[in-house]
Amino acid sequence: QVQLVESGGGLAQTGGSLSLSCTASTRVFSIYNMGWYRQAPGKVREVVATISRVGATHYANFVKGRFTISRDDAQKKVDLQMNSLKPEDTAVYYCNVNGIDDGTDQFADYWGQGTQVTVSS
Numbered sequence: 311q312v313q314l315v316e317s318g319g320g321l322a323q324t325g326g327s328l329s330l331s332c333t334a335s336t337r338v339f340s341i342y343n344m345g346w347y348r349q350a351p352g353k354v355r356e357v358v359a360t361i362s363r364v365g366a367t368h369y370a371n372f373v374k375g376r377f378t379i380s381r382d383d384a385q386k387k388v389d390l391q392m393n394s395l396k397p398e399d400t401a402v403y404y405c406n407v408n409g410i411d412d413g414t415d416q417f418a419d420y421w422g423q424g425t426q427v428t429v430s431s
Contacts, residue, residue, distance in 0.1 A: 312339050312420045314405050318390075319425030326429070327393045332405030332422055334386035339418070341409040344381050344388035348401035348427075355404065359390060372398075395429045403427050 318330040330346065345360030345368075359379035360368045367379055378391040388405060405422035 314420055314422035316405050316422040316425045319427050321428045322395050324431050326395050330390040332388050334407055340412055343408055345406045346390045348403045350401040397429050397431055399429050
């Protein structure tokens with residue numbers, strides 16, 4: 311099973327920046343899409359940004375122009391650079407990776423453990 315390790319969460323002030331990183335385990339896995347999702351208290355988990363295997367990106371409207379998603383297939387890593395942070399960005403951020411497990415030829419969808427991002431005024 312692929313394991314995702316997240317890092318980079320923490321506390322930032324309004325207008326500040328944080329960088330999140332997510333790295334998949336070394337198990338053989340053909341990755342399709344990677345992305346970041348977030349869940350604020352009392353709310354459903356929502357997509358923040360995704361990036362396809364060919365580099366096509368999608369951003370939620372509320373982060374466009376502020377966040378940047380990137381991936382490194384060699385390192386099996388997806389990053390999220392967050393700038394111009396707002397208090398409403400406060401949430402638990404989850405890394406997501408899906409694709410085909412090369413050992414079983416089965417589609418798989420994996421989630422990170424979540425990392426807290428808190429933005430104060």
